[in-house]
Amino acid sequence: MAIIKTEHLSHVYSPGTPFEKTAIGDVNLEIEQGDFVGVIGHTGSGKSTLIQHLNGLLEPTSGKVWVDGKDIWENKKQIRQVRFLVGMVFQYPEYQLFEETVFRDIAFGPTNMGLSEEEIKQSVLEAMEFVGLDPSYADKSPFDLSGGQKRRVAIAGVIAMRPKVLILDEPTAGLDPKGRDMILNQIKSYHEKTGSTILLVSHSMEDIAKFAKKVLVINQSKVFAYDTVEKVFSRREELIEMGLNIPQISNVFHTLAQKGYPVSERVYTVQAAKEELLRVLRERGAAHD
Ligand SMILES: Nc1ncnc2c1ncn2[C@@H]1O[C@H](COP(=O)(O)OP(=O)(O)O)[C@@H](O)[C@H]1O
Ligand SMILES: [Mg+2]
Known part of the structure; x- marks a missing residue:
């Protein structure tokens, strides 16, 4: 069964104003549980808008989103549950760190989920291990860490909720090559160990080819292609024409x-x-x- 499904999903920003903009239009998508999907597309093509619909951060202007077989807007009161099921790591997530210690920052999500203290502790430590942070960091202030470490704390905060689907919007932007590789390898091992579904938005075609099984290409607010890495990159001329690299x-x-x-x-x-x-x-x- 598809873990995520969209049907005729569209989103219009500022409708009825001179700034009206259809950011995604008529997106029909089925993502299978356990897939590792790379999401590519030009800046402004609609990638961020699309993924923010998949955990209910944005409400469709029209169309539907199903997560784990449920229409997520059928009961608006349950939208919080969707955010636990589908974890989202935004671009530059380290700007959202705010607690006094690394532990408390990572514990924020699991605490909101209403887990017991013991469960919270366990999920925080497990998440720290997934992102390669030594437990000794738990009591440090996140603001004393390096850029790459802060980012790992932010990612751990999402992983700690043990989402079935993990979506990352340009998680390596602004990191050096070593930091990039480290984070991507950690995401890969998280995917392999937990069987969770991953959506990774990236500008790096090398990273997409190396880590993803499938590629979703968004072009001008529509799905241009959704297929295996081999099938998508074999459409070389079309991708280049679209202004994308291969x-x-x-x-x-x-x-x-x-x-x-x-x-x-x-x-x-x-x-x-x-x-x-x-x-x-x-x-x-x-x-x-
Ligand atoms: N909050 C917003 N208000 C109005 N327009 C927006 C907003 N966010 C994005 N857009 C516009 O929607 C389009 C898609 O943007 P976005 O989803 O951020 O694309 P991407 O992530 O692929 O760069 C762009 O034209 C962008 O300018
Ligand atoms: Mg974006």
């Missing part, structure tokens, strides 16, 4: 294939590139025997 390594293999080398063009990660080159070398080697 993984750099794909460009290398595209050029090699164009020049007549016997390599596949369907190479989207450095790991796949290595395997493809080894395959070609092995076949050549065999040919010489």
Whole structure:
């Protein structure tokens, strides 16, 4: 069963004013439980607007959103429950830290959920482990931490609610390459260990190709494509025309294939590139025997 489903979902900002803007229009989407979905699209295409509908932060202008089989706006009083089920990490989430200690910041969500003290403690420590924060950080002030550490505290605060779906809007923006890799690997291991569904909005096609199974492409407020990484990135010309990048390594293999080398063009990660080159070398080697 789809954990998230939208039907004819549209959102218009400032309707009836000169600033009226259809940010998403007629989005029909089904995301299966346990999928790791990369979300890409030009700035202003509607990515943030779309994902904020999936945990009830924005109410559709028209259309419907189902989470775990329930129409989330059927009973407005239950919208809070949806926010526990679908956790959202905003862009630059560290600006939302406000408690005196790391522990209390991460405990904010589980406390709101009404968990017992023991359960809260357990979920905070577990979340800290997922994001690679040593338990000794629990009593520190979040404001004494580095940028990357603050971000991990913010992500832990969402993970601590043990959401079935975790949505992250550009979680690595502004971090150095080491910090980026660390966070993405932690998200990957969270996904693998818990079987939760992940939606990762990113500008980095390399990151999407490396971590996601499926790619959702939003273009001009509509779904352009929702398919496997291979199928989406094989639509190279259309993506480039749309102003999106494709993984750099794909460009290398595209050029090699164009020049007549016997390599596949369907190479989207450095790991796949290595395997493809080894395959070609092995076949050549065999040919010489
Ligand atoms: N609060 C808002 N009020 C009015 N327009 C908005 C608001 N938020 C976003 N928009 C507009 O909606 C469109 C989609 O924005 P957004 O969902 O933020 O796209 P993305 O996340 O892909 O950059 C853009 O044209 C943006 O200017
Ligand atoms: Mg955005």
